[in-house]
Amino acid sequence: MRNNLFMHAILMVKRTLRNYALLSVTIVFSFSILLGYLTYVDANLYNDYKEIFATSREIIRAYHWGDEGHAFNAWLKRLDKIPDTEYYTYFETNTEFIGYDNIGVTISFLPTGNIPVYMEDKNSPIANDEIVLSAIPERLVSEKQDFSLKKDEAIINESLFYAIAPEGASLPISIRVPILPKGSTVPVLCELQVVGLCADDEHGGNELVLTQTGTVGGFGKIYASQSLLSKLEVELDCYSTVALVVTDNPEAVYAASEPSKYVVSCVFLAQNKALEVIKAQKSVKGIISIVLFVLLAINLYSSFANALNERKFEIGVKRALGAPARSIVFQFLLEAMIIMVVNILISIALVTNILLIIKAVYHYIYAEQWTLFISRHSCYMFTVCSVSLTLVFSLLFSYKTTQVEIVKYLKSE
Amino acid sequence: MRDLSIVITGLKKAFSHPVLCGIDLNIINGDYVAIVGKSGSGKTTLLNIIGLVEHFDSGTYHFNGARIDNQRDYSELRLSFIGFIFQSYNLIPTLNCRENILLSTLYNKKIPNVMEKYKDLVATLDIESILEQNVQTLSGGEKQRVAIARALLPDPCLIIADEPTGNLDIQNKDIIMGLLRSEQKKGRGILLITHDARAAKEANRCLRLEGGVLHAE
Numbered sequence: 349m350r351n352n353l354f355m356h357a358i359l360m361v362k363r364t365l366r367n368y369a370l371l372s373v374t375i376v377f378s379f380s381i382l383l384g385y386l387t388y389v390d391a392n393l394y395n396d397y398k399e400i401f402a403t404s405r406e407i408i409r410a411y412h413w414g415d416e417g418h419a420f421n422a423w424l425k426r427l428d429k430i431p432d433t434e435y436y437t438y439f440e441t442n443t444e445f446i447g448y449d450n451i452g453v454t455i456s457f458l459p460t461g462n463i464p465v466y467m468e469d470k471n472s473p474i475a476n477d478e479i480v481l482s483a484i485p486e487r488l489v490s491e492k493q494d495f496s497l498k499k500d501e502a503i504i505n506e507s508l509f510y511a512i513a514p515e516g517a518s519l520p521i522s523i524r525v526p527i528l529p530k531g532s533t534v535p536v537l538c539e540l541q542v543v544g545l546c547a548d549d550e551h552g553g554n555e556l557v558l559t560q561t562g563t564v565g566g567f568g569k570i571y572a573s574q575s576l577l578s579k580l581e582v583e584l585d586c587y588s589t590v591a592l593v594v595t596d597n598p599e600a601v602y603a604a605s606e607p608s609k610y611v612v613s614c615v616f617l618a619q620n621k622a623l624e625v626i627k628a629q630k631s632v633k634g635i636i637s638i639v640l641f642v643l644l645a646i647n648l649y650s651s652f653a654n655a656l657n658e659r660k661f662e663i664g665v666k667r668a669l670g671a672p673a674r675s676i677v678f679q680f681l682l683e684a685m686i687i688m689v690v691n692i693l694i695s696i697a698l699v700t701n702i703l704l705i706i707k708a709v710y711h712y713i714y715a716e717q718w719t720l721f722i723s724r725h726s727c728y729m730f731t732v733c734s735v736s737l738t739l740v741f742s743l744l745f746s747y748k749t750t751q752v753e754i755v756k757y758l759k760s761e
Numbered sequence: 762m763r764d765l766s767i768v769i770t771g772l773k774k775a776f777s778h779p780v781l782c783g784i785d786l787n788i789i790n791g792d793y794v795a796i797v798g799k800s801g802s803g804k805t806t807l808l809n810i811i812g813l814v815e816h817f818d819s820g821t822y823h824f825n826g827a828r829i830d831n832q833r834d835y836s837e838l839r840l841s842f843i844g845f846i847f848q849s850y851n852l853i854p855t856l857n858c859r860e861n862i863l864l865s866t867l868y869n870k871k872i873p874n875v876m877e878k879y880k881d882l883v884a885t886l887d888i889e890s891i892l893e894q895n896v897q898t899l900s901g902g903e904k905q906r907v908a909i910a911r912a913l914l915p916d917p918c919l920i921i922a923d924e925p926t927g928n929l930d931i932q933n934k935d936i937i938m939g940l941l942r943s944e945q946k947k948g949r950g951i952l953l954i955t956h957d958a959r960a961a962k963e964a965n966r967c968l969r970l971e972g973g974v975l976h977a978e
């Protein structure tokens with residue numbers, strides 16, 4: 349009998365689809381708005397911050413400009429006492445590129461073998477002077493796969509290479525860069541063999557572009573070996589000292605530093621700040637979800653009442669013919685559940701498709717990688733909404749069938 | 762045929778004004794009772810009370826020995842003992858003829874030889890050709906025949922018919938009156954409401970409802 353009633357409920361849903369149409373539209377519309385809102389907010393947050401969380405919170409990059417670096421050096425000394433902490437330092441200086449008026453370069457003199465890390469703070473919703481979006485390890489794009497450089501070797505970024513290399517040229521090529529020794533006004537010209545290429549900065553910081561005058565301009569980067577300086581026997585005049593720290597105790601490392609005296613960029617600070625923003629969004633999301641939930645419930649209440657009104661004649665006839673109230677309740681409980689579940693699934697499919705379209709728009713129009721993402725918190729909220737509304741309204745809907753007065757809804761003349 | 766015994770004494774019912782003011786009525790197997798009366802005299806109300814879909818205010822009503830009160834739901838009695846034929850058919854428009862006729866099988870699994878009986882009914886009522894048809898497209902006579910098949914399928918011992926021939930032509934009237942007669946001969950009790958004097962004559966007992974009480978005609 350249960351089985352029969354089950355088939356009957358499915359049959360009645362099919363036969364009364366038109367009657368359920370308005371209700372279905374309401375459900376799909378409301379659940380899509382709820383789910384769409386949750387996922388869109390989540391995905392946006394996720395995409396804003398994914399780079400922050402993609403890099404490890406263990407990285408801290410600090411630099412000190414000039415040579416009066418007592419505070420900086422004292423900090424580095426203190427790092428020796430913090431467990432699980434390693435660091436290396438290198439010099440960095442800016443100069444122009446011989447023969448190209450519009451090209452400036454940053455030269456970093458690396459201790460051999462270490463992968464440099466640069467910090468990216470563009471397009472960051474929370475970027476400010478101290479907080480850096482993410483630490484991005486330098487990525488090699490040519491055959492050379494490491495940063496071990498001989499005295500006169502260098503690695504430069506891709507677009508710098510394409511800006512200065514003759515067309516069709518292949519590695520290695522040689523370049524000449526002026527370096528200003530300490531106390532001198534005459535730069536030393538050093539000749540370097542470019543043996544590898546690294547990627548441009550992710551947000552285009554080092555991309556060399558065509559200027560208005562038709563020449564190439566911008567800022568490139570050159571990685572050279574520390575041993576070059578000793579070979580040239582020069583001490584740099586204008587330079588900064590960069591320290592790259594990798595530590596299991598980033599809080600302690602940061603606490604030991606004096607950010608007012610030199611620049612300290614910490615991934616963990618950015619992550620903490622991002623977490624704060626996400627947490628604040630969570631309560632906004634919660635409030636909006638509750639508002640949507642209430643609106644949805646009111647909507648569902650009237651739509652279900654409408655759907656029931658259309659069925660009162662059927663209920664009256666069935667009851668008059670002897671259908672027990674519990675069978676009618678069971679039939680309508682099933683119908684309501686089918687309608688709710690099917691329409692919730694439709695809204696999920698709909699929202700997923702819309703988000704995929706947004707993703708495609710980001711990809712093809714803005715050339716950005718927009719990742720679909722929904723947080724566990726949102727999944728939880730949506731599930732609670734779906735399950736509770738399905739249960740409450742199925743039960744209410746089916747319970748209301750018992751209130752139908754049989755005689756009243758029979759047709760009589 | 763299962764036993765049927767309906768005993769009603771002093772039954773009263775009022776809406777905004779009194780409608781039934783002391784009805785006494787007995788029906789047993791093989792009875793064919795016709796009730797006539799002016800429009801608004803309370804015929805349908807009485808029929809709904811007897812058919813266990815309407816409450817009454819006072820008096821007693823025993824159905825097969827059980828005293829009917831207003832607290833309980835008698836769907837089980839309706840399901841297995843009463844066949845309702847409505848004046849306006851009351852076919853469910855979203856179901857086709859076959860589904861309408863077989864409706865009671867959804868709720869009552871214990872109807873003996875139900876498929877056999879279904880085929881018999883369909884044949885007797887000559888509705889084979891319209892079984893899969895949407896009930897809304899049927900003619901009045903066809904609708905009434907489908908409604909009768911639905912009422913008779915669960916093998917009820919009481920058939921309640923509220924102006925079953927009200928909207929029908931003479932030919933269809935005769936078919937339906939003949940059918941009621943043959944059902945009565947099988948031992949079912951029949952309670953018929955009609956405006957039609959000719960139909961009322963078919964009955965063994967004809968009662969007039971007037972002033973809220975039943976008078977013999």
Ligand SMILES: Nc1ncnc2c1ncn2[C@@H]1O[C@H](COP(=O)(O)OP(=O)(O)OP(=O)(O)O)[C@@H](O)[C@H]1O
Nearest residue numbers: 761776777780798799800801802803804805806807
């Ligand atoms: N649910 C109700 N609420 C209020 N009054 C009602 C209700 N049902 C019936 N009545 C009244 O009770 C009286 C009897 O109605 P009923 O339908 O039984 O008449 P009837 O004899 O079947 O008439 P007809 O021959 O026209 O079908 C009428 O005056 C009607 O207005």
Ligand SMILES: [Mg+2]
Nearest residue numbers: 761804805806
């Ligand atoms: Mg009537």
